[in-house]
Amino acid sequence: MFSLKGKRALVVGIANDQSIAWGCAQAFRRQGADLAVTYLNAKAEPHVRPLAEKLGAEIVAPLDVTEDNExxxxxxxxxxxxxxxxxxLHSIAYCPKDDLHGRVIDCSRDGFATAMDISVHSYLRMIRRAEPLMPHGGTCMTVSFYGSEKVVDHYNIMGPVKAALESVTRYAAAELGPKRISVHALSPGPLATRAASGIDHFDALMAANAARTPSRHLASIEDIGAYAAFLASNEATNVTGGIHPIDGGYHIVG
Structure with missing residues (x-):
């Protein structure tokens, strides 16, 4: 099987042990990668640092993506x-609550700009900084959702935001392909993460998805981590630019 031994991974987006980023960090480490892990701020640090230390992360640092110095x-x-x-691995997204819970057409200018900056442009800022550290190639990944291409009740403005995230993934993959840097977006079905808890009626959305999914159960953070670890391996070097559904087959259901 593939190995990540000797590879170094930066994981951004762990909030707790239910986070997609945590599932990915565990998978990277299990396959032999060394880890750098970030936490949002002092309030988040007590929840993240013990997890990072559990995996022997060599770098643990604060990162608010709105602060360039961090x-x-x-x-x-x-x-x-x-x-x-x-x-x-970029696994962060944010939209002010009032804009997230309102209609797309009612989203404020500031709310839209904030959502795009933190959820999309921060990925580009990270890739730009990672590029010179990947002279022999590498893998960049972010996390999207099915609501980017189909209208999902209560997902609201995050649908267009995730659509933008997927588009920049494709363009970045095209630009960095000659340098053997692959760029991906993981697209799991709904999971009970901290970020998802801010979406109205999310429990109902998960139940509806599970009932319609061909596998009859939702993806787990372990499923996502396993897929991410493969994409980061040498065996997946020639795979890039993809939006990868990890949803038990939900995306094929009409």
Whole structure:
């Protein structure tokens, strides 16, 4: 089977042990990768640092993606300690509550700009910083959702935001392909994560999806982590630009 031994991975987006990023971090480490893990702020640190230490993360640092100095510090720490980066996982999204719960056409200018900046442009900012640390190639991944291409009740403005995220994934993959840097978007079905808890009626959405999914059960963070680990491996070097459904087959149901 594939191995990530000798590879270095930056994992951004762990909030707790239910996070997609946590499932990916475990899978990366299980396959042999060394880890750098970030947490949002001092309030989040007590929830994230013990998880990072459990996996023996060599770098644990704060990262609010709206603060350029914090992002610079993370990548400087990686360059100083490792001199390279092989894997980047971006698993963050945010929209102000009032805009998230309202109609798409009622989304405020500031709310839309905030959602796009944190959920989409931060991925590009990370890729740009990762690029010089991947002289021999690497893998960049983000996390999307089915609501990017189909209207999902109560997903609201995050649908267009995730559509933008998927589009920048394709363009970045085309631009970085000659450097053997692959770029992906993982697209799991609904999961009971902290981020998802902010969406109205999310429990009902999960139940409806499970009932219609060919496998009859929703994806887990372990499923997503396993897929992400494969994409980060040498065996997947020639795979790039994809939006990868990890949803028990829900995306094929009409």
């Amino acid at each position: 992002m610079d510090a993370v990548f400087e720490a990686i360059e100083t300690r490792w001199g390279k980066l092989d894997i980047l």
